[in-house]
Amino acid sequence: MIATFRMMRQVLVHPIDFYHDIQEQGRIKWGQALFVVAFAYLARMIAILITGYAFEKREPHEISFLHEFIWLVVPWLTWTVSNWGVSAILEGEGKFKEVFVGSAFALVPYAIFIVPITLLTNVLALDESSIYSFLINFTIYWVGWLLLLKVKIIHDFELVKMAWITVLSIIGILIMWFIGILMFGLMNQLINFVVDMIKELNFRR
Amino acid sequence: MKQVSIFRFVVSMAIALLMVVTALPAQAFAATPYEGYTINNLGEDVHSINGYIYESSIDGYNLPSGPFNAPEDVFLADDGTIYVVDTGNSRVVQLNANHEVVNIIGDEEGDGKLNEPKGVFVKQDGTIYVADTKNQRIAIYDKDGKFIKQFGKPENPLLGATFSYSPSKLLVDKRNYMFVVSDGNTQGLIQIDPNGQFKGFYGANHVGFSWSRLFVKLVATDEQKAKLSVVKPLEFSNAVQDAEGFIYTTTLGTETNQLKRLSPVGVDTLNIGERRYGGRFDAGPFEVPSFLDLAVDKDGVITALDLQSSKVYQYDKLGNFLFVFGGLGEQNGLFVTPSSLAQSSDGTVYVVDKGRNRIDLFRTTPFADLVHDASKLFVDGRYKEAEGMWNEVLHLNGNFELAYLAIGKSLYKAESYKEAMHYFELARSRTDYSNAFKEYRKEYIREHFAWICLAIITIIILLRYIIPFLWRRLPALWSSRNTARTERIKGGVPHDRNV
Numbered sequence: 001m002i003a004t005f006r007m008m009r010q011v012l013v014h015p016i017d018f019y020h021d022i023q024e025q026g027r028i029k030w031g032q033a034l035f036v037v038a039f040a041y042l043a044r045m046i047a048i049l050i051t052g053y054a055f056e057k058r059e060p061h062e063i064s065f066l067h068e069f070i071w072l073v074v075p076w077l078t079w080t081v082s083n084w085g086v087s088a089i090l091e092g093e094g095k096f097k098e099v100f101v102g103s104a105f106a107l108v109p110y111a112i113f114i115v116p117i118t119l120l121t122n123v124l125a126l127d128e129s130s131i132y133s134f135l136i137n138f139t140i141y142w143v144g145w146l147l148l149l150k151v152k153i154i155h156d157f158e159l160v161k162m163a164w165i166t167v168l169s170i171i172g173i174l175i176m177w178f179i180g181i182l183m184f185g186l187m188n189q190l191i192n193f194v195v196d197m198i199k200e201l202n203f204r205r
Numbered sequence: 206m207k208q209v210s211i212f213r214f215v216v217s218m219a220i221a222l223l224m225v226v227t228a229l230p231a232q233a234f235a236a237t238p239y240e241g242y243t244i245n246n247l248g249e250d251v252h253s254i255n256g257y258i259y260e261s262s263i264d265g266y267n268l269p270s271g272p273f274n275a276p277e278d279v280f281l282a283d284d285g286t287i288y289v290v291d292t293g294n295s296r297v298v299q300l301n302a303n304h305e306v307v308n309i310i311g312d313e314e315g316d317g318k319l320n321e322p323k324g325v326f327v328k329q330d331g332t333i334y335v336a337d338t339k340n341q342r343i344a345i346y347d348k349d350g351k352f353i354k355q356f357g358k359p360e361n362p363l364l365g366a367t368f369s370y371s372p373s374k375l376l377v378d379k380r381n382y383m384f385v386v387s388d389g390n391t392q393g394l395i396q397i398d399p400n401g402q403f404k405g406f407y408g409a410n411h412v413g414f415s416w417s418r419l420f421v422k423l424v425a426t427d428e429q430k431a432k433l434s435v436v437k438p439l440e441f442s443n444a445v446q447d448a449e450g451f452i453y454t455t456t457l458g459t460e461t462n463q464l465k466r467l468s469p470v471g472v473d474t475l476n477i478g479e480r481r482y483g484g485r486f487d488a489g490p491f492e493v494p495s496f497l498d499l500a501v502d503k504d505g506v507i508t509a510l511d512l513q514s515s516k517v518y519q520y521d522k523l524g525n526f527l528f529v530f531g532g533l534g535e536q537n538g539l540f541v542t543p544s545s546l547a548q549s550s551d552g553t554v555y556v557v558d559k560g561r562n563r564i565d566l567f568r569t570t571p572f573a574d575l576v577h578d579a580s581k582l583f584v585d586g587r588y589k590e591a592e593g594m595w596n597e598v599l600h601l602n603g604n605f606e607l608a609y610l611a612i613g614k615s616l617y618k619a620e621s622y623k624e625a626m627h628y629f630e631l632a633r634s635r636t637d638y639s640n641a642f643k644e645y646r647k648e649y650i651r652e653h654f655a656w657i658c659l660a661i662i663t664i665i666i667l668l669r670y671i672i673p674f675l676w677r678r679l680p681a682l683w684s685s686r687n688t689a690r691t692e693r694i695k696g697g698v699p700h701d702r703n704v
Contacts, residue, residue: 053630054639059247123646126639 019153033104040111052121082172092155106146238536244526246633251604256528256573259538264563277323308350317352324374336372359403408471410438447501455496487514500548522584588615
């Protein structure tokens, strides 16, 4: 536990060292990644709860804790899988565990700063919202930068190759989502078909 | 004996009273065939009390002039005189305030004979201007219905060679300039001076910028371009003038800004940005409202008729939704093919139903009267005076969001910012909420200045000294506890690593 918090501190302060360090044998655990993602999700839910009225554009009934969870976990997981897959084909050195944990730790700035930033919405008026949006954007760019850094260091890529891998990873994510939605639709059809068949048979018994 | 009869009397009276009471609602309240609603800040329609109720109809069957045939327009003079443009019979019927025929205009042979007129305008002095559509002219009659003169098709190079003149609606301003709506003309209202000279177009709609059009322009060859349909500005369907001389127009074929208030130079002053008039799903999805006519009362309340849903929508001077009534159907209160509307000085709305050859009259409900009075004060910025009325509106209908906004503004003006914030939240008005919040924050800081300073100083001390101190000391404490534990395990040998 303490080690996880130490690592969270390190990824904020010395991100390059951090991504070098996690490649050491036995340094990281799967549970750490899950802990960080759960922490980010919790922070996001708290942030939604404490957003000031003027800044919350959605109605309460439009917010779903399940949707928020999906929108955090699915991009992270698909990014991990896609990035690991693409890198493995194109001579990347990273192991799946390192990509998995490294991507999760890239969410640390968001998880830590979203709550204090959102607290600001309770003291800011709408015409001062540029302060708020600047801070939020800064955090999100920070997360993005950490992700790129992770791709570069863990797989030991050049700058150009890193950009290329990132683009490919994003394409991979889109393909995965497409297939996922397709499978979802087909499974729905299949289940409906089976259920209907059972109903029909039952009816004609 | 006497007691028994009294008892029987009382019981029978009670039963009779009960019967009357239970029977009364069925007789007294005929249900309106349409449901009133109002639009909240999320663009959803929520149930509301009806603002207008069907009262009666004028169909002409019991008039000496005979029944109407496909009437297209109605004009109400200030003294209550009604001018009905009876298009199918090619005449204008003038009725007095008691709905009795005063005069029939344009049905006699001669220069004044009308041919399917579609619009009429009557000046203060009683001079009658008729848009004589099939004759392609504007015919003018004096107040006794005697033909005076006519203005034919305006001649001007600006109008272009292909210009076809089919005047359908018109209005006359204080300078005696005529503003004519010509069917199918997309260049704006045609301005004609008192001598019949064309004086230019007024207030035309514009074709906005479109990325797809720019792309087509860049990519398409000349031959392809020639085959594309020409993009034309949208067409006006009607124009009316309010008491101050502003001209209001209705535009066809668009989802936004169908109603406009034009300044003297022809610029829209009603809509800031895009605004949707009409009901979103009243006519069905993917249907564009087509407003045919509108009326503006002395307080600036706009009442507009949409053919697509056959409903009448009412907005206040700022364009806030107030009421809706009517609809498509055969019952009294619904319309078959509405074509025009007008509003009398007492607030009664006259809707011309072309499909059923009659004019339906709608009166305001007490709720509508209350809202109108309150909104009149509200649009003038006299929030404080209107506050009581808005509270009463809310008492009758808690869904009426405009009332929350109005009360919020009143409270804001009275500097009770915290309560104003509460009302703005109920009205879902984030900008107003934020403004009130800003004032409230100022007030709060002023009142609690000492405490806030103290809190800031404490936080600085905490961040600068105490937390770094704990940061340095805690790991040391932690490790000393660990070493203590090892000491115990290792059998009391202190610091065995150094031994």
